[in-house]
Amino acid sequence: MSDTTFMGVSREKIPWCPTIDYAKCDFCMECDKFCPHQVYERREGNPQLVVAHPTNCVVFCRACAKTCGPDALSFPNKPEVIELIKRIRAEEENNG
């Protein structure tokens, strides 16, 4: 078992990661400096920062958003993601 599941659900099935609003982002890179999970990646050219590894993002963690001065980071709706995880678990249980 690796850490690529969350409560038994494959991490790939859980849509939890930041979205960068490029209209607000000033590429200060504070989020990338903060995140220890290599969710972000700096690039040459435009945009200079992307969410390159979304499944590295810790499910329900939004800590990087607090480092963002221009409020350019957003995350999915938590209760909806919780419901989705519960639904997938129930389905997988029913399918044995």
Add this chain to the structure above:
Amino acid sequence: MAERFAVLPCNGLDKLAGPLAREIALAVVEACKGELICPVLYNNLSARYAKALELPLIVIDGCGTRCATKLATEHGLKMVRKLQVAETLKELGESDGGSLTPDAERLALCQRLAEKLLSAPDEGAASNTEVQFAEPVEYGSVTHDKFIFRVPMQDYLFNENHCWAHVVGNRARVGISDYMQQQLTDLTFCEPPRIGARIEQFGEVGNVESVKSVADILSPVSGHVVAVNPIAAETPEIINEDPYVRGWVAELELTDLESDRQLLMDGPAYLDFVRRQAAQYKPNR
């Protein structure tokens, strides 16, 4: 005559939350004939406000970067009440966009928030709970290199974000696990939630900062905050020393434990989870 307060607000100007924090601060100071602390001057010349800071302190943050709270913490100031404007706007369903000059409607909102702050209970005020949270009788442990990660075997529930809930009746205390506190290393700051706040499962029930990192405390259970641990807020190292008992962060009145349980582990299951995590754990100190 209302109780007098010193007020340390956000000094931001580039987002609406900053100007609103300023308006709320002015309204509070005016209503209670208190003292306004300029964060910029305080940062440069703290002695200037020594007299003003003999009053109980209210801190008003604009956005999630919480500069005012951090400034207060760096100077060892005790905060009796706090408000974060961006979060409050969200809770009220109000927009945080638009003109940086607050209009009449927003000024009225600031006035209401100031009145609410003045009538709020102090942080860490004693709750009316009679619930007794007994110490764990049995711990399991995982040993990895020189580290030993402990887990209470009964009465505690855990999420995969390494936060625990100790449930007694319809109440629960929440905190961070031994594994998480050791990963974070020495804690320097603990911000508990606001008393009365409604917390969803996996919602933020405070946050902790260490010399190494910052982490949100993601609540294993949903409910209303009925008490916070003033000792953890004042001396966060208590969480390093005793994460499961004296290092609790907040106490919640539970609203949907049966549903919450679906995404929680008991002690033995969490111990197993920690064992798998520890196998990949590369301490960086």
